[in-house]
Amino acid sequence: MKESFIRNKYGEVTHFSHPPRIAKQADFDGATPAQVAEAYLTENKQRLGLAQGRIANVEDATKFSEDPDATVISYLKEKDITGSTLVIFQQSTMGLNIFNARTGVHVNNADMTVNSVQSSMHASVKITNLDAKERQVEKSPKKITAPAFRKMLRTIKGAENPRIARQVVYRYESDDRVEAEDHRGCFGGGGGHVHLDLSKADGFKDGEHYIVDEVLFRAPISKGAKPVNWRALVEPKTNTVLYIRALVAHATGMVFVRDPQTSSNATVTASSMNAQLNPFRSSVTLPGLTAATPQPLAGDFVNIMDFSIPTSIPPTVANPSGAFNFNARSDDFSAVNAYYHCDGLFRKMLDLGFTLSNYFDGTTFPVPVDHRATIGSSDGNEVNASAPGNALGNGLEEFRFALVQQNQALGMATSARVTWHEFGHAVLWDHVNSPNFGFAHSAGDAMAAILYDPNNQCADRFDTFPWLTISNPVISRRHDRAVSAGWAWFGANYNTRYGGEQVLGTTLFRLYRSLGGDSTRLSTRQRASDTTLYLILKGIGLLSSTTNDPRIYVTALQNADLTTTAFKGVPGGALHKVVRWAFEKQGLFQPGATPGGSTITTEGNPPEVDVYIDDGRNGEYQYQRVHWQNQDMWVRRSADGGTSHEQPLVGLTNYMYVKVKNRGSEWASSVSVDAYHCLPGTGLAFPDDWQPMTTPSISLGSPIPPGGSTIVGPFAFTPTQVGHECLLAIAHADGDPGNDTTLTGTISEGRFVPFDNNIGQRNVNPVMPSFQNLVAFMKGHKIWVRNPFRKVKVATIHISMPRILRKLGWRMKVVSRGMDKFEIGPRDRREVVFDLVPGADFRSQDIKRAIERGDATILVEVLLDGELSGGMSYPLSFDTDPVDREKRKDFGLLRTDLSDSLRRLLKGQTIDPDILSSRKIRRVSFDFDEELLDDKTDP
Ligand SMILES: [Zn+2]
Numbered sequence: 001m002k003e004s005f006i007r008n009k010y011g012e013v014t015h016f017s018h019p020p021r022i023a024k025q026a027d028f029d030g031a032t033p034a035q036v037a038e039a040y041l042t043e044n045k046q047r048l049g050l051a052q053g054r055i056a057n058v059e060d061a062t063k064f065s066e067d068p069d070a071t072v073i074s075y076l077k078e079k080d081i082t083g084s085t086l087v088i089f090q091q092s093t094m095g096l097n098i099f100n101a102r103t104g105v106h107v108n109n110a111d112m113t114v115n116s117v118q119s120s121m122h123a124s125v126k127i128t129n130l131d132a133k134e135r136q137v138e139k140s141p142k143k144i145t146a147p148a149f150r151k152m153l154r155t156i157k158g159a160e161n162p163r164i165a166r167q168v169v170y171r172y173e174s175d176d177r178v179e180a181e182d183h184r185g186c187f188g189g190g191g192g193h194v195h196l197d198l199s200k201a202d203g204f205k206d207g208e209h210y211i212v213d214e215v216l217f218r219a220p221i222s223k224g225a226k227p228v229n230w231r232a233l234v235e236p237k238t239n240t241v242l243y244i245r246a247l248v249a250h251a252t253g254m255v256f257v258r259d260p261q262t263s264s265n266a267t268v269t270a271s272s273m274n275a276q277l278n279p280f281r282s283s284v285t286l287p288g289l290t291a292a293t294p295q296p297l298a299g300d301f302v303n304i305m306d307f308s309i310p311t312s313i314p315p316t317v318a319n320p321s322g323a324f325n326f327n328a329r330s331d332d333f334s335a336v337n338a339y340y341h342c343d344g345l346f347r348k349m350l351d352l353g354f355t356l357s358n359y360f361d362g363t364t365f366p367v368p369v370d371h372r373a374t375i376g377s378s379d380g381n382e383v384n385a386s387a388p389g390n391a392l393g394n395g396l397e398e399f400r401f402a403l404v405q406q407n408q409a410l411g412m413a414t415s416a417r418v419t420w421h422e423f424g425h426a427v428l429w430d431h432v433n434s435p436n437f438g439f440a441h442s443a444g445d446a447m448a449a450i451l452y453d454p455n456n457q458c459a460d461r462f463d464t465f466p467w468l469t470i471s472n473p474v475i476s477r478r479h480d481r482a483v484s485a486g487w488a489w490f491g492a493n494y495n496t497r498y499g500g501e502q503v504l505g506t507t508l509f510r511l512y513r514s515l516g517g518d519s520t521r522l523s524t525r526q527r528a529s530d531t532t533l534y535l536i537l538k539g540i541g542l543l544s545s546t547t548n549d550p551r552i553y554v555t556a557l558q559n560a561d562l563t564t565t566a567f568k569g570v571p572g573g574a575l576h577k578v579v580r581w582a583f584e585k586q587g588l589f590q591p592g593a594t595p596g597g598s599t600i601t602t603e604g605n606p607p608e609v610d611v612y613i614d615d616g617r618n619g620e621y622q623y624q625r626v627h628w629q630n631q632d633m634w635v636r637r638s639a640d641g642g643t644s645h646e647q648p649l650v651g652l653t654n655y656m657y658v659k660v661k662n663r664g665s666e667w668a669s670s671v672s673v674d675a676y677h678c679l680p681g682t683g684l685a686f687p688d689d690w691q692p693m694t695t696p697s698i699s700l701g702s703p704i705p706p707g708g709s710t711i712v713g714p715f716a717f718t719p720t721q722v723g724h725e726c727l728l729a730i731a732h733a734d735g736d737p738g739n740d741t742t743l744t745g746t747i748s749e750g751r752f753v754p755f756d757n758n759i760g761q762r763n764v765n766p767v768m769p770s771f772q773n774l775v776a777f778m779k780g781h782k783i784w785v786r787n788p789f790r791k792v793k794v795a796t797i798h799i800s801m802p803r804i805l806r807k808l809g810w811r812m813k814v815v816s817r818g819m820d821k822f823e824i825g826p827r828d829r830r831e832v833v834f835d836l837v838p839g840a841d842f843r844s845q846d847i848k849r850a851i852e853r854g855d856a857t858i859l860v861e862v863l864l865d866g867e868l869s870g871g872m873s874y875p876l877s878f879d880t881d882p883v884d885r886e887k888r889k890d891f892g893l894l895r896t897d898l899s900d901s902l903r904r905l906l907k908g909q910t911i912d913p914d915i916l917s918s919r920k921i922r923r924v925s926f927d928f929d930e931e932l933l934d935d936k937t938d939p
Helices: 034-044 146-152 182-184 262-266 274-280 332-352 416-432 446-452 468-469 498-517 523-539 550-562 577-583 771-778 803-807 844-853 883-906 913-917 930-936
Strands: 002-007 014-021 070-083 086-093 097-109 113-119 160-172 209-219 228-237 240-247 250-256 282-285 302-304 367-370 399-401 633-636 652-660 672-678 691-698 709-717 725-734 759-766 781-786 793-800 811-814 820-823 831-835 857-864 869-876
Touching: 034 097, 034 113, 070 228, 070 844, 097 209, 113 523, 146 228, 182 367, 182 399, 250 332, 262 274, 262 468, 302 332, 332 367, 332 399, 332 831, 416 446, 446 498, 523 550, 523 633, 523 869, 652 672, 652 811, 672 709, 709 725, 771 831, 771 869, 781 811, 793 811, 803 831, 803 844, 811 869, 820 831, 857 930
Parallel strands: 097 160, 302 367, 367 399
Antiparallel strands: 002 014, 014 113, 070 086, 086 097, 097 113, 160 209, 209 228, 228 240, 250 282, 633 652, 652 709, 672 691, 672 725, 691 709, 725 759, 781 831, 793 820, 793 857, 811 831, 857 869
């Protein structure tokens, strides 16, 4: 790839591309995409022809605002686009934005390189009407009176809320005054459009810059149409309109966004009347339509047509802002649903980061869709849908939809889930040249189940097509099929058709549940749904032919994870073990579970070697809400090999032990464990925020037998803060390395630890207070909240108290700035301070009972954009162990002495010789965290 420039008629660079390049000026260690883009622009100003422009620092966009001689280029916003970030800058002069003058710098998130820039900035700006600038900058839009509006736009009637939003600088182009001829749907050609009678723009010259008022209002673009937003740029001295556009609304239509059962567990069926069915419609924008007058249901991805009997001509509306609103019981309603949902299939692929032209290399767009078609029987009165292939069998030809129920005017396309089933075939055509896998009908049922689960209101979560089932009780397709009931891979009910579809659906739904589908939080379920859908689709893209062996698809799904550099900002290589487990639980991976078999009635086998640190799931991957309480990792205050946990002591060497088990069928050899700890906090990114323990790794001399276990330790480490410490252990064995070896980037602990049984995490509370001390302990107690992502997140602190404390009116709250909800910058961290407000007195037996009940832990969870990022648990306890109490007393003494001594040392004084000679301090070492030093300075 060589450097290339594209220029406009003014000689300005509008596009610049070159091999990936790192901007030299920025310190890229931890730099954000915005910082990288800014450094890049500064470096390349000359070549981009923006030498006149000053680049305002990201933090100070308004710095040069009143300078008349130069334009200012300042950060506007950024957009995340599947692994890269588009950082957009705005050009301004004299504090006024230059209309549509922007530059987008494309930053690759993986290595922070730039390889292309798109720009519409102006090389030089000379303003002709400087005296038109308002002296006072208006804070809010200025109303325009009706007579004033008539002066500007004589022929536009019924304008609502006309106002001057702001002043901008506009480079006049006479050709661009109104919408160009070929997009003229709004202004000419078709009948009934508003006639724009603009006064002559005498004296205004092409290419010159003018200060103009940006006038916004709402008005219909044709008689009787609903109003849309307009923008006009008006030169204030002469009231001349230099530019005007209707910001044309997309057509809308009423559809079942989700079917009535999925959206509200309704009891309506396909034989219900319009009066019952219509309330389940909602009005949506129909994206991607190609504007036309009249407007058909034809767009970028799909085109609703009547290519199959029975005859049913798809509806049109008068113009591009029309509304496709029809009764539920009509072919027209089915047509609108067919457009909205089939367009949505491809749009979802885009949203997941796929490039459609690559993925669907054999399919021609737009894909024809018949919303009222014949599939099997010739009378068209059937319950069915299909996705036939093209003549070469290497791409999708079309979608066909019949009815939800015989003799009822409700189209199959009203079921979004059915469109996803058909999409299961569409994605196979392009990759395996067949609508079926060979080992199952398709992954369409799985995708429908997973996509519509996060917010599913249907009482039966495992009914794959509730809208069809309720209308035709015979149709029973489920995604909770039990292995013991013959639904194993190669069990009695398995076949390569719909039996296999349900076995696959159950398997992939299990994967989704593990990845967060079983969370109580909607945002976590949605993220899990997208992630699973992404893996399913990418896995299909990695197949090259049909196969009757599902293990080939397992490998494709695992490779889909392993080769992902970033999916929605999260690296790959962390989920492949869960993929295998999901299939293992459905009976795959055992003798007899091979093509042709039909006798499997049990779950499959684990991998030959499968070492794990038991977090309570026995090495399996059912969804787990809290990932930082692994009880097979524990701490001793001395390296005595004890097997009960002692809370570590701050400032002293403590020792972690880890129990490693093997659930595989073969001996685990060359077992080693790596140990890490870190500053207390949440949202810890691996590996960046974790540091190896003083004993970083221990290798075992002898292998672990199948079903056996070994305790590995001691790992020496020294916690630095009272309150908490996070411990991480990663086991490795021949044939079963930890996912730290497969990660493709830095990942937050919540996306890492739960999905690899080789990894354990335990957050501990060095010198845990007894309950009596809890109030004192929690007053001003601090944790660090970190944002491991490269964009701004909203952090929410969620605190759950044991019931006994809640009942007595005890409350814990966040008292630091922003309280329990605040924004946190990219890769930033923030200190959060707690306070415990005591309630009524309690009896110690109440606490004892709460401990016995297992409801005696204060749980702090940190959410970033609504998704669990990490947290801390504070178990209540009575510190009754006398040895423990003794040690605590010692420790208390030591701390007082130590802080005294430190203060003296820092002031250049000598330390009390009594303390030095005592055995309490053997060595003092300083370990300053520079970033924290400012906050921690003792006044
Ligand atoms: Zn099918």
